[in-house]
């Protein structure tokens with residue numbers, strides 16, 4: 504019989520649900536702000552800015568909750584990379600996603616109590632949660648308080664540079680989200696991973 508593992512405690516599921524909702528709200532309002540066109544606005548411009556700012560501040564608080572929760576409960580151990588042989592493991596997992604899983608092969612890195620993520624998932628979660636999200640938060644908070652931004656950085660406007668970095672980080676998070684949700688559908692059955700992040704149990 505397959506093992507049942509409790510991998511997503513309540514705090515993690517709450518963080519994840521708020522995080523997903525806030526990121527979706529930020530992407531939608533961010534796209535409206537970026538493509539502002541007075542004639543074809545889905546949502547009033549000033550309202551989009553308010554929604555974006557409030558969601559951004561809530562996301563920042565939720566992010567602190569994620570970091571604290573990870574450190575306090577030890578969930579951070581699933582995010583520790585073992586560099587030795589990493590490239591080989593990433594290639595093995597990619598081969599599974601590109602070929603193996605369509606040929607009915609078994610996953611090369613099955614989930615167990617010490618391994619919640621496969622190598623590709625682990626790297627993508629580390630990059631998303633420890634590079635992209637902090638970058639979007641820092642640049643976003645700086646844009647809310649523009650007086651904290653250097654007026655000029657190597658000849659460029661500091662505000663413009665910060666806004667560009669912010670939009671780039673937002674774009675990268677959107678790409679991460681699409682790939683993340685697609686990869687989550689590769690469980691057997693397709694609903695398996697979604698059920699886990701709702702109930703906490705991996706079957």
Ligand code: HEM
Nearest residue numbers: 522523526578624628631632680683684687696697699700
């Ligand atoms: C509609 C949006 C989303 C859906 C349906 C979704 C779905 C899932 C599912 C099914 C899992 C559990 C499977 C696994 O361990 O990989 C998961 C875990 C995770 N998701 Fe998402 N996700 C969404 C949005 C996001 C966003 C926006 C982020 C980050 C920017 C994110 C980051 C994570 C992380 C870091 C984990 C692992 C948490 C842990 O166990 O420590 N997710 N997600």
